[in-house]
Amino acid sequence: MTDIISSDNTTMTFEQFSKIYEKDHLELIKEDPSQIKYLLSCSEKVKLLAVRKDPTSIKFIKEQSRRVINAASNSEIDIFLYIINPTEKDCVKAIKRDDWNIKYVKDPSEKVQLIAVKRVFLIEFINLPFDSVARIILNYDKKYNTTHSKYVKLNDRLKQETINELKLMRC
Known part of the structure; x- marks a missing residue:
């Protein structure tokens, strides 16, 4: 010492x-x-x-x-x-307390994203949503004719699937 x-x-x-x-x-x-x-x-x-x-x-x-x-x-x-x-547990606790806390989460896990998008307009604060989260928003937009998906940055595969689905809907 x-x-x-x-x-x-x-x-x-x-x-x-x-x-x-x-x-x-x-x-x-x-x-x-x-x-x-x-x-x-x-x-x-x-x-x-x-x-x-x-x-x-x-x-x-x-x-x-x-x-x-x-x-x-x-x-x-x-x-x-x-x-x-913060750990994932900290993020989950924070978002359950106040879902606007998603704005402060860097690289949220899929679990954290799924909790946050229960209020769909919060998608704009998630930079790269997981496919499961993006699908929820896309389905919400289809069902309610909204435009929340404009905030979703889709990967190429999901973009193509969405374009194909929209083409099928128009037929």
Whole structure:
């Protein structure tokens, strides 16, 4: 372990040194959780306190552990936008809470897309829908004579199938 020499020339380990600062950090966060943005590094305990007191303080935490994300997302406040590298489970939870969260999902899985397009107009926020999702939108447009499919970027095979289906419908 690395030893640190303090101002009074006593020697302590880095772990001992960190615990001194952790106490100060905890006091600071108890007063105002948003102060975490000024801490260059802090313990898991400090991060958890911050998000439990104010879930939106997660936006200031660069290294988000699963425990910190879970603590923040257990609140009624929607913090999905601030989660770095959300899991599929995080995405599903966020979209079930507010389906507009699909706007913030990069490369949503098929499961996430299927949940989001229960409100068909949200398709415009999905860049590359899976075939199953695109078909739902295309079928919706056929059934209700709408134009939501204009937002669907189809792959070549699905485009050709759609063109063929439209030709058959016109006959």
